[in-house]
Amino acid sequence: DIQMTQSPSTLSASVGDRITITCRASQNINTWLAWYQHKPGGAPKLLIHKASNLESGVPSRFSGGGSGTEFTLTISCLQPDDFATYYCQQYNTYSHFTFGGGTKVEMK
Amino acid sequence: EVQLVESGGGLVQPGGSLRLSCVASGLTTTTPWMSWVRQAPGKGLEWVANIGQDGSATYYGDSVKGRFTISRDNAQNSVYLQMDYLRGDDTAVFYCAQGGRAGAFDVWGQGTVVTVSS
Numbered sequence: 348d349i350q351m352t353q354s355p356s357t358l359s360a361s362v363g364d365r366i367t368i369t370c371r372a373s374q375n376i377n378t379w380l381a382w383y384q385h386k387p388g389g390a391p392k393l394l395i396h397k398a399s400n401l402e403s404g405v406p407s408r409f410s411g412g413g414s415g416t417e418f419t420l421t422i423s424c425l426q427p428d429d430f431a432t433y434y435c436q437q438y439n440t441y442s443h444f445t446f447g448g449g450t451k452v453e454m455k
Numbered sequence: 456e457v458q459l460v461e462s463g464g465g466l467v468q469p470g471g472s473l474r475l476s477c478v479a480s481g482l483t484t485t486t487p488w489m490s491w492v493r494q495a496p497g498k499g500l501e502w503v504a505n506i507g508q509d510g511s512a513t514y515y516g517d518s519v520k521g522r523f524t525i526s527r528d529n530a531q532n533s534v535y536l537q538m539d540y541l542r543g544d545d546t547a548v549f550y551c552a553q554g555g556r557a558g559a560f561d562v563w564g565q566g567t568v569v570t571v572s573s
Contacts, residue, residue, distance in 0.1 A: 393561050442505075443514065
């Protein structure tokens, strides 16, 4: 099974900062990688799919990159609404999906 | 716009069973792959199960294999999760999700809470 390792687990930042979260797959998943934003009490929200495709309606300050085993999520100018937990997910095969452990973005 | 609504959560004793339901509305076509994802208290997201468009293909996470069964009724726009032999570590919020982006979950329900405790 494919394991997903996300770092850091916690990130302290300020409004206006540029931040990057990294996700590493234990084997090649091409670009079958998604990023989600999750806030307490709510449903997760898809931000990026196929590693770099911005989901409709998601602000352009979010961007994704990478392929193979190394991926990144970047928020170019952190906004107050962006403080949340972010998860990567691999979907290389329908027989087994995996989420990363999550990155909590908190206010510095 | 597709919306998903889960139901069926609740309190159940260890070893017991529970059946979760997820109804989709606002559809124009049969939903693609559907899934269940859960989040235990203080933990991250965990993929639970997938079911293909016609229901013939089903897959499960290792922690639920042999205990949970995913199914669907396309005529009712519904997906189900039958959970048997429940354990304390199954306590979680269970989300229904649509894999509309070739597997990436583009639509999620609000979740239903399952608590396994005596």
